[in-house]
Each structure stands twice: as C-alpha cells, then as structure tokens.
Amino acid sequence: MKFKILVMEEIGQLALREAEIPKPGKGQVLVKIENCNICTTDWQNWNGMRGKSNKSFPYAPGHEAAGTIEEIGEGVYGFNVGDHIAVGYTGCGYCEECRVGNTKACKTPKEKTTIDGVSGGFGMSQYMLINKNQVFEMNPDLPFEEAGYLEPVSTAVHGIRKLDPKPGDYLLVIGAGNMGLVNAQVAKAFGCNVFVSEVDEKRIALSKSMGFSVMNPATDNIVDFAKEFTKGHGVDHVVVAVGNTKATDQAFEVVRKGGKVLLFAAGYPSPELNLDVNKIHYGNWHIIGTGGANVGDYQLASQYLSDGTVVTKNLISYKIPLEDYNKAFELAATPGNYRVSLVMWNKAKDN
Ligand SMILES: [Zn+2]
Numbered sequence: 442m443k444f445k446i447l448v449m450e451e452i453g454q455l456a457l458r459e460a461e462i463p464k465p466g467k468g469q470v471l472v473k474i475e476n477c478n479i480c481t482t483d484w485q486n487w488n489g490m491r492g493k494s495n496k497s498f499p500y501a502p503g504h505e506a507a508g509t510i511e512e513i514g515e516g517v518y519g520f521n522v523g524d525h526i527a528v529g530y531t532g533c534g535y536c537e538e539c540r541v542g543n544t545k546a547c548k549t550p551k552e553k554t555t556i557d558g559v560s561g562g563f564g565m566s567q568y569m570l571i572n573k574n575q576v577f578e579m580n581p582d583l584p585f586e587e588a589g590y591l592e593p594v595s596t597a598v599h600g601i602r603k604l605d606p607k608p609g610d611y612l613l614v615i616g617a618g619n620m621g622l623v624n625a626q627v628a629k630a631f632g633c634n635v636f637v638s639e640v641d642e643k644r645i646a647l648s649k650s651m652g653f654s655v656m657n658p659a660t661d662n663i664v665d666f667a668k669e670f671t672k673g674h675g676v677d678h679v680v681v682a683v684g685n686t687k688a689t690d691q692a693f694e695v696v697r698k699g700g701k702v703l704l705f706a707a708g709y710p711s712p713e714l715n716l717d718v719n720k721i722h723y724g725n726w727h728i729i730g731t732g733g734a735n736v737g738d739y740q741l742a743s744q745y746l747s748d749g750t751v752v753t754k755n756l757i758s759y760k761i762p763l764e765d766y767n768k769a770f771e772l773a774a775t776p777g778n779y780r781v782s783l784v785m786w787n788k789a790k791d792n
C-alpha cells in the first residue's frame with residue numbers, strides 16, 4: 442500500500458509524492474500520522490525568508506506531528522499498537538552529551554530517513570518511521586493537532602528551565618504569538634506571575650481570554666505598567682518571544698536589576714542588541730539564549746499537554762487537509778494567524 446508524503450521540491454514549491462509503507466526495523470515504530478502543524482521554520486523555508494538555510498532540496502518537512510502507533514518493531518517495549526503519541530527529537534541516548542541529558546547536543550550524526558532520495562522529518566506524511574526514544578505518549582483524549590504541540594512546548598520548557606524562576610517571580614513575555622502564549626503558560630506552571638506585552642488587538646484579546654494581564658506598548662507606558670503589575674518589585678524575567686529589535690529593546694527597559702532576559706525568538710533579518718556593556722554591568726543582568734529542547738523537556742511537555750497545564754486549543758487557527766498544502770502554507774505565512782494544522786487523512790476518501 443502506498444502513502445502520501447509532502448515534499449518541498451524547492452523554495453516555494455511543494456508537491457505530494459507517494460511511497461510504499463515501510464516496515465519498522467529493530468527499535469523502530471511505524472506511526473500513522475493524523476496531524477502535523479506547520480512550524481514558523483517550515484513556512485519561512487517555504488517562502489524563502491530563511492534563504493536556503495542549510496536545506497538541500499528536495500526534502501520532506503514536518504516535525505510537529507502526532508498520530509497513533511501502527512506497528513512495532515523488534516526490541517520496542519512499553520508501547521502498544523493504537524497508542525496516541527507525538528514525535529520528539531531526543532538524540533542517540535548513549536553519547537557523552539546524551540548521557541548527561543543534553544540530548545539536543547547529541548554527537549552522533551542523526552540517522553537520516555531517506556525515501557526515494559528524499560530526506561527530512563517526514564512529519565507531513567501519512568506514515569513515518571521513528572526510533573522508539575523519539576515517541577512520547579499523549580493523552581488519547583487530546584486532539585491530534587494539540588498533541589502536535591509537543592515540540593514547541595518542549596522548547597518553552599527548555600527556556601523557562603534556563604531562567605530557573607522561583608515561585609512568585611514576575612515574568613513578562615514580549616509578543617503574544619504562538620510561542621509567546623506557550624511560554625506564558627509554561628512560566629505560569631513554574632509558579633511565575635506572568636504578564637504579556639502585545640500590540641495586536643486580536644492577540645491582546647486572546648491573551649486576556651487565557652487569563653493574562655496585557656500591556657500594550659503602543660498605548661501604555663511600559664515602565665509604569667510593569668511597576669504596577671509587580672507592585673514595585675520589578676520584572677525578574679523577560680522572555681522575548683518575537684524576533685525584532687524593538688521587542689529586544691523593550692526587555693531591557695523593564696527588567697529589574699539582577700534580572701534575566703531570555704532571547705527565545707529568531708528573526709529574519711536578525712534583531713540587534715542595542716546595549717552598552719556598562720548597562721549590563723551595572724544592571725547585573727543575565728542575558729540568555731535558548732533554542733531546542735532536551736529529552737526531559739519533551740517528557741514534561743507531554744505531561745503538560747496531556748494534563749491540560751498547557752492548553753493550545755485556541756492557538757490553532759486552521760485545520761487544512763493535506764491535499765490543500767499550498768493553501769495551508771499560505772495561511773501559515775499570513776501575519777496574525779497562529780498555527781495551521783495539516784490533516785493527513787481525508788476520512789471520506791482514504792478509507
Ligand atoms: Zn517547530
């Protein structure tokens with residue numbers, strides 16, 4: 442039997458290909474994918490915003506995938522056919538970095554899945570072969586498009602762990618986009634008093650509906666707002682969840698002495714850091730970069746999504762059938778939209 446694979450043939454050029462459904466080898470499982478969400482990196486590769494960014498075309502995009510286990514290979518324990526799972530990226534498990542838990546710095550070259558000369562993540566396919574350590578069990582009551590949030594939530598967990606907040610700390614998230622509102626929820630789960638900075642009215646309304654106080658730098662005096670929200674204490678942590686220079690400047694206007702600024706988002710073109718060293722010195726500031734996630738971050742993310750600590754229902758703007766891939770990518774790249782989820786199976790047509 443054949444299955445469909447979405448392939449990025451070139452910048453701006455997507456196509457569906459077909460291949461035979463593979464058999465899981467030793468230590469592998471075959472996943473029947475139900476949904477794959479289009480990450481910012483995916484649509485920015487598609488519309489050329491990231492240039493060629495080390496991509497060699499054609500490749501099979503997709504890393505925010507969720508589905509069920511269809512078949513289990515030899516030597517895989519603890520999973521059953523039919524389990525709801527999401528896909529994570531967790532290293533080889535036995536190199537020096539993996540053994541200290543730093544799986545995102547795994548030293549073993551990634552085993553590449555290649556089908557008919559095409560390599561990639563294969564999340565935007567109807568089936569996917571993966572290693573057992575990349576499989577994370579998800580609550581079967583959670584819709585697949587929400588389970589597909591495993592990877593984005595794990596990166597927020599990774600960043601908030603780096604900030605290492607204490608319960609009751611004040612934390613500001615700049616930018617109420619997809620990752621801003623994921624970071625805000627994770628920070629809240631870590632015990633922070635969280636507020637959000639955003640200028641877009643729709644995003645402000647969504648943030649408020651999720652229970653967050655919002656300051657609007659277009660209309661509020663951000664220094665006064667932060668002072669009032671923190672009852673004069675000052676902002677302990679700032680997560681910059683939007684990749685632009687203005688947002689980065691804002692972080693250093695409000696962070697308190699000794700506070701931490703987490704640079705979560707990349708921007709194209711790259712944002713600038715307008716800081717003189719004396720300010721960092723006298724401010725006793727910590728400036729922290731983050732990206733990616735380790736195996737323990739995936740594990741906590743699967744728990745947060747499964748038990749409803751992090752809710753992503755409102756962050757999914759559209760669910761689009763796989764065949765309408767061009768429309769899906771256009772919507773994903775449209776400013777103001779949150780995640781667009783590709784639905785892999787046309788229930789009426791496929792079976
Ligand atoms: Zn992603």
Ligand SMILES: [Zn+2]
Binds near residue numbers: 532533546
């Ligand atoms: Zn490793």
